[in-house]
Amino acid sequence: MDRKTDIIDIKTLEQVPTVESIRKIQRERTLKLVFDNSLNNQREKIGKNLERELSGFQVGIHTIEPEINIRKLITDKEIEDNQDFFEECAKNYRLxxxxxxxxxxxxxxxxxxxxxxxxxxNKLKQDKRQTGRIENWRYFVHGFHCGFENNKTAQIIEVPLVFGLEFGDLDPYFFTRFIKSTPKYLPLPVEIHEDYADGVRINEKMISLGKFEKISSNVGNHYGIVVTDREKVEIKSHEQLDKLYKERNKEIEKPKFDFWKFIRLKK
Incomplete structure (x- = not known):
């Protein structure tokens, strides 16, 4: 669902809406504050103050246009009321x-x-196999993921590659795009307007409810979020992988046993 935009022209500081009034806006609407040139030098300060005061909102301070865009994000109650739905989505994502x-x-x-x-x-990135098709899916290897898009349904999923055999990491942006592109979920029981920002709130609330949990990855200082109710798999840390590769390299570098040289030494 596209949001409607309410525009307020700000010619004096008194016309800036109060925090209390902004909190009452519906999630289906965007509030756009358009500042007069005479106030544009104060716009960033006003925007930063709104960011601090408006928990649960996205406050966008435009870098070029003299405007601030404010959107209400998905609420804790909406997530809690739909926790079973988001848990099912996470399990399906993993599978x-x-x-x-x-x-x-x-x-x-x-x-x-x-x-x-x-x-x-990573080896696929060095040849023509970085992108391609498999059955009804188009794939693309990039960064820490292999992305898939269904040619018929337009369903999208990004499969993580840095958690061993755990493929259910719920990046907030990728997770919400998966939900919104999955035909069987439509119409959604709750609207997701901001793919990343709403996704972050969904993950954080689901963690607090015990439905999701954090996991470490193969890469140092990088973690993921997965559904709690799952068959857990071992994920080797960066240190464990480093040790494993060093041991393998030692085996490769060992001089091969020379039987004939061994015989000569015995004589």
């Missing part, structure tokens, strides 16, 4: 991500590094 990834691995005849899948998929 579909795993299914598509292994389908691609088999299709391309890849030898998957189960401890660190990114190593396997």
């Amino acid at each position: 579909l991500g795993e299914k598509l990834l292994f389908k691609l691995v088999n299709n391309l005849d890849l030898k998957l590094n189960k401890d660190f899948p990114l190593e396997t998929f």
